[in-house]
Amino acid sequence: MAEVEDTLKRIQAQHGVIGTIVVNGEGIPIRTTLDNSTSVQYAGLLHQLTMKARSAVRDIDPQNELTFLRIRSKKHEIMVAPDKEYLLIAIQNPSE
């Protein structure tokens, strides 16, 4: 438990990381470093996207599993680490 907290703190402290969000199984952010409206928006959208991605991966091969999802856009990179019920999202600005 404390390990996860430490890891999240470290991630937030890394260079270029804009924010981190922990989303529960229903798409509601339970822990975030961004403001409420942005968090809810990210959480909802990425939750659906992760469901879809997971469905796609498992549809092709049911023994496979989605482990990580990265969306690189012009301005940021959004990284999603799905778990059984939760989602960890980190938004980073990769260019230095």
Next chain:
Amino acid sequence: MRFSFKECCFKPVADEPDIEIEGSLVHKDSEEGQILCAEKEVGRKSKTLFSCITTATQTTINPPREVACQTESQPLLVNYSATANQWEIYDFYQEELQKRTSSTKKDEKENEIAEGAEGVHGNLSLLRDFTDKSDHDLAMLSTAAKLLEYAVNENINGDIIADFKHFEDEADEFRGDKGTLLPLWEFQYNKVKSLPVSALCWNKKYNDLFAVGLGSHKFTELECGMLLFYTWRNNNHPEFLFNTDSGVMCVDIHEQKSHLVAVGLFNGNVCVYNLMAKGDQPIYNSMASSGKHSGTVWQVKWWEDDLYGNHTFFSVSADGRVVSWTLGKYELFSTNIIKLPPMDKVPDDLNNVIVTAGLTLDFHKQKPYHFLVGTEAGKIHKGSTHYTRFIKTYEAHFRMVSCVRWNPFNPKVFITCGMDWRVNIWDETTDSPVFTFDLKSSVMDVAWAPYSSTVFAAVTADGKVHVFDLSINRFEALCQQRVVSTKRHLTCIEFNPVHPIIIVGNDRGLVISLKLSPNLRKNPKEEKGKEPSTGAEVEIAKMEKLLILMR
């Protein structure tokens, strides 16, 4: 009378009347009129038309009845939707399978008790889930959090990773035989800036994981030590971290069971850590053991499992003994293997008091019962686990031997380095070194490359890394590069078993990884027309040629 429009007046018409209506008036002088008058006087109803009463017949009237038909009320409409993907079908089958296997297991036990217990446990577990939901579930996120941290670091270190994977220094073609070392990641744990790196070890199974032992052998510095494990996917924070109460002097990771790590400490203890176990404590500690060392343990090395399948490792220490430790069920069992012979200047009656410190140990790659021990007297002793005496002794260096290693390919060759600024390469059959190199500063550590039998690298106390390839240049280094600032010493070096990377540690807890440039990894040119061959035999042959040359 008719109105004539021609003359605009009424004119009598002589035709038949248009309307003839029977009236109900009777003239009073007519017969009927007179009868009526007479009756009126009497007051009796007459039998005229108007005194008849008609009686209508009536049929029975059926009262109208409403007959309607009503069906039963419709059942509740529920919207149901589902998808039928491959994975849903697969998951469903898996659950069915599990239910069936668990039900067969249940049948084997006594049904009632089992079910009763299950019920109780089921309820308890539900309760627990309900109450600790927040703590319990967040802890499961550790894998996901780790992956996220790796990804974030990958973004930050993107250029380093690109260099690691793809960069090959093209300037090497113009440099003749010389090569360079490209600095890649740096690993420094913030809280231990003052502890020197005393040991490095790569994990053979997971090629990106390595162990760093931190500890000082100087009495004036800090007493504590640390064992860290880093992976280059996260150079900010170690994967595993263990605090030890005494400085870590040596580390070795078991080759097959890479979660077992043997550590030798400054206070003479040896510990074994299990990376898969949680907690800060080692699973075995030699503190309680009777055969423990009384001096600093300078080197530990894993060995083969013994007859019963228990893991064994050897340690050599400043108290002059080589001891083998076996991992029993709950504790370590020690066996004295051999005691190092006393130094020349020690008078005979003080043999047991003034001991020769053993500083380094290495097992032969092909014949695992042979080993070499280097001492502080500058001697190398070749021993075997079968015999209680040393087979051979080599006068290697004038001062302490800091490292001895067998060649990974050629079974007769080993390399030693010492504080007398020298690196020597030996053929085990001869008494004097085949090659000698003077590196102008105390050589702290030397390592053979795993990909070639003629390449090795050494680190010196002035912060330089020297890389040699004997098949290309027998007299001088291909690369002599300073990798840390002048004030810092380099203490350890290790080659990655798979990638062309070396890690070096300095005396301030910093570990730097460097990539070898192509010139340092070359195979000697084959004759034209032949394919370049690789493999152990080729490497052995290469070394043999050199040895023959030097005789």
